[in-house]
Amino acid sequence: MTPNRFEPSRAHRLSSSAAHRPDEASFPAVPEQNFHVRRITLIALLVAAIVLPCVYVAAMALSDLHTREADATDVTLRTVRVAEEHALKVFDMNETLNARIIDLTAGLDDEGISARETEIHEKLRTMGGGYPQVAAVSIFGHEGALLASSRYYPSPVLSIRERDDFMGIRAGQQLEHVSKVMTGHVTGEQVFNMGVARKAADGSFAGLVSIALRPSYFDAFYRELLGGSDRTPMIMTLVRTDGAVLAHFPRNPREPAVMAAHSPFAEAVAQGRRAGVVRMRSNVDDDDLIVAFRHIGSYPVYVLCGYRTSAIRAAWYRRLSVLILSMFTPSIALWCVIWLSLRRLGAEEEAWERWQAEASMRRSIESAYRQSRKMEALGTLVGSVAHDFNNLLMILSANVQIARRRGVTGLDRELSAMERALKSGQSLTRQLLGVARKQPLRTETLSLERWLPTCRELLRASLGAKVSLVIDPGVDTWPMRVDIAELELALINIAVNARDAMANGGRFMVRATNIVFRREDGFPLIGDFVQLSLEDTGVGMAPDILARAFEPLFTTKPKGMGTGLGLPQVFAFCESSGGLAAIDSAVGAGTSVRLYLPRATGEPEAAGPVETGAGESGASHGLRILLVEDNEEVAAGTEALLQMMGHQVTCVFNADTALRLFDDAHAKQVSTGEPLPFDVVLSDIHMPGAMNGIDLAEAVLAFDTRLPVILVTGYAEELDRARHVDVRVLSKPFDIRLLEQMLEAIQHDLAQSGTDPATTHPAQ
Structure with missing residues (x-):
């Protein structure tokens, strides 16, 4: 596919529509030529x-x-x-x-x-x-x-x-x-x-x-x-x-x-x-x-x-x-x-x-700066609220799992309702963190030509029966590196908005093309990008509504029908991925949302199930887990679940205490040759005290123990730092089954290396 060149006039329009516009009164009126x-x-x-x-x-x-x-x-x-x-x-x-x-x-x-x-x-x-x-x-x-x-x-x-x-x-x-x-x-x-x-x-x-x-x-x-x-x-x-x-x-x-x-x-x-x-x-x-x-x-x-x-x-x-x-x-x-x-x-x-492009870029930069300040303040607030809310969801999720595992009878309907509420709460938290740029991204190289056709049923479910769907993945479309879950959420958010704009039916088109931005184009981006266009034939938006389309918590839908987080999540996801989102619309002419996502240099990764190997190892003995969690109720629920899985759990409430335990155990190992009392460390990242979870992981790995470390976080910046450490990472809120798969994989690795916890570390 031959990449499109970008027209400057279009760049002005997109750059002005991609961010919130500043107060026009602050710019002098310029006569039209x-x-x-x-x-x-x-x-x-x-x-x-x-x-x-x-x-x-x-x-x-x-x-x-x-x-x-x-x-x-x-x-x-x-x-x-x-x-x-x-x-x-x-x-x-x-x-x-x-x-x-x-x-x-x-x-x-x-x-x-x-x-x-x-x-x-x-x-x-x-x-x-x-x-x-x-x-x-x-x-x-x-x-x-x-x-x-x-x-x-x-x-x-x-x-x-x-x-x-x-x-x-x-x-x-x-x-x-x-x-x-x-x-x-x-x-x-x-x-x-x-x-x-x-x-x-x-x-x-x-x-x-x-x-x-x-x-x-x-x-x-x-x-x-x-x-x-x-x-x-x-x-x-x-x-x-x-x-x-x-x-x-x-x-x-x-x-x-x-x-x-x-x-x-x-x-x-x-x-x-x-x-x-x-x-x-x-x-x-x-x-x-x-x-x-x-x-x-x-x-x-x-x-x-x-x-x-x-x-x-x-x-x-x-x-x-x-x-x-x-x-x-x-x-x-x-x-x-x-x-x-x-x-x-x-x-x-x-x-x-x-x-005009320079003036437009200046307006966009000033607007983006104000938006960045606003999002920074919102992110700080949302991050704190989402972290506490995630802990509440983790408590609720852990206790629901405990009830499920204990085989409580007569409460299936109530537990199912709680699980649905958990999923809604997790989705809302994810949107809040995404808008605040604190949602951790699990990026991988993606081929749109293979991936887009698989989204047909997902988009049909979001669009409803009255809207026809057209998908054009293009030819020789470049691969891109994105968080697939966030991309799916972005498509769903745009599809839902398109469905609401086409109450009497219409057409929703998804097209992918290659595009190259040059410095002289006057666009905020430079380089090779994949343009994902999502166009509907709905009622469109008036200019005053279009100007606030990406503004968090802004919605024109009736009360209870919209959160005002859909398009902001799309915009935040594109920016976090290194790209940009733009929107064009006119009353009666429909709406076009374009996602500009950076081209990936590597080949698309083959999607496949995670091979834990737990079923092949034959290991039936639990692990000795050091649980580091500052929230007592989250710690209690997680500890109970781990014990129900057959693991031994030692729980501490901050990284400083955990590190002291390792210092004592390491000193004892050096003097007596006795092995460490733990097989794996499961720690939250964001905790009170002098150290956080990443500091703890770096300190544990510094002992040269090759001890597996699993970190749990809900912040994107913490996840980015954690990726530079040889640890496994779980993003809050997470499914208990995912943690169980990680532990089974660790248990399998220990069995393969001949360090079965049942033989090497007898129960104490």
């Missing part, structure tokens, strides 16, 4: 400074593109008109020339033309020789044989019987009056022919008069028309209505002889349009074009003028780059100024938050 509005204003300016130039550039670019396309369309329309007029003059001249040749051969059949070939050749050469576009003028017979030509005399033997234009004209097809581009039979060069049928006297087909035109002539004209350069952005094409290309400029070595059959131009021709403008992808030039086309007179030919859109866009891109450069250069400077203003605002906000 509305960084959000200022940031939104700067961001709006930045957006406007970016969007407006972009919109302007986009509008100008779009307008410029449309203007360039409109200009290109106008140019193609003007140019195609010129090309149409030129082609029409050429074709009309050819039509006139064909008519003169028809008149020349009127009344002559094929034999007659062949007989007058010399005369006809000269006249054909004279008529066709003055036109650069004319490659040859030829006369063919009714079977396609060449009869006369302007290029050759005598005419070579050849026939165009199988040629498309001959067959088409003979069949009466208008299209074939202008042939496709081919290699001429007569001229031997690339030409296309304009042919006219010769008629016999009876009106039948008598042959063909054909004028071969050079496509190169049209190419040269189009070159001059478009500016005399092969790199022109425009193209010119002379094409038949079926798409066959007659002439084209600029030439492409791989250009096809026919235009695409399903192009927009082909569709316009199919619709019978004589002129217009289309956009199309040309298969001849392999480019996108704006094409203006016009039909040439009554001939099956169109002339096309196209403008390459790639050339339009290239010029448009150049214009756009200049526009962008001129527009965005000052805009970038403005963006930089606004961006620097945003950074400065961020630094100012960060400095403000640091100041």
Whole structure:
């Protein structure tokens, strides 16, 4: 699980809610800084400074593109008109020339033309020789044989019987009056022919008069028309209505002889349009074009003028780059100024938050100091009361156990009631000591991933049937070192409060996550922690109640329903564990309590039953116990119980007297070799006199007797000191069965070491 980083703003809120707030009147009022509005204003300016130039550039670019396309369309329309007029003059001249040749051969059949070939050749050469576009003028017979030509005399033997234009004209097809581009039979060069049928006297087909035109002539004209350069952005094409290309400029070595059959131009021709403008992808030039086309007179030919859109866009891109450069250069400077203003605002906000964090921490420290003084005074009072109350509970518990062990009949109901009262009193004492920071903690390393699911039934019992429970132990949650019993009590206290806040039902969620606090976060804690969040969907708390939520003895519940020690116990437990508790709530929005518990460095400890070994030792003899207890009634009850367990008990009322007994016994042991008269020491820690129980334990262990020592206490600070001494510790109030298990374990150890009290120390 990746640990969360802590946001400073949240740190301010948590640190102020985790401790009691001081009197706000003691702090000067500070004007609020509305960084959000200022940031939104700067961001709006930045957006406007970016969007407006972009919109302007986009509008100008779009307008410029449309203007360039409109200009290109106008140019193609003007140019195609010129090309149409030129082609029409050429074709009309050819039509006139064909008519003169028809008149020349009127009344002559094929034999007659062949007989007058010399005369006809000269006249054909004279008529066709003055036109650069004319490659040859030829006369063919009714079977396609060449009869006369302007290029050759005598005419070579050849026939165009199988040629498309001959067959088409003979069949009466208008299209074939202008042939496709081919290699001429007569001229031997690339030409296309304009042919006219010769008629016999009876009106039948008598042959063909054909004028071969050079496509190169049209190419040269189009070159001059478009500016005399092969790199022109425009193209010119002379094409038949079926798409066959007659002439084209600029030439492409791989250009096809026919235009695409399903192009927009082909569709316009199919619709019978004589002129217009289309956009199309040309298969001849392999480019996108704006094409203006016009039909040439009554001939099956169109002339096309196209403008390459790639050339339009290239010029448009150049214009756009200049526009962008001129527009965005000052805009970038403005963006930089606004961006620097945003950074400065961020630094100012960060400095403000640091100041707020420092002020919040100062308030928290002052509040914590006052709370600490209050808790110190309360702890002193509670400690004294709890110690005396624990003694009363111990007296009552011992006597109940005595009654149970003696098998008193007819009092089971009364004894059970007393035991329930004992448990309630022990719980109350534990809460009081916890709030006063005097509750001893038995810490161990705990894995929440394994432990939290086991608490489901415990929490369900505390929440009731109307509240649904959701537990999310997280993934790879760090282990932590806590007192499991105190943690369970904290969860129960929070769950009970959540149940009371959700009278009509709701949801209670428990979540565990890792979190890291840094020094710059402004939070009272630093380091790695596990955050245990407990959230409900209840009615929530008003701000004035939230401010006192952790205050001891403060409760909003009806009389008899709450002690005001639940949340204070939670807060005290977290602080005693080295962490912190925080609470957030709002009316109608539920309550969230977060426990921050420090990460443990070791691995979780395996939970298992305490192996006393008493059943395996076979030891049946009691121990000789030195009981040190200043309260006579506690001493009497404990002594009676120990004797009922089969142990011999020597009772003294303070540590000074006990130490004198050990001094005398040790001196006697040194002089006579007689062993010590005790097998174990059971002592209270808090006693009147010069020494307490810990001092006594240290003195006993100093004799190098390895005598087992059991200390009993109800104070956390005494327990912390006792942990540094090689002794066993019982926290008041304790269960007599726990003491019995400890004594059985000691008895087992003595039997294993061969120092059975029955053999080594005979009864006296």
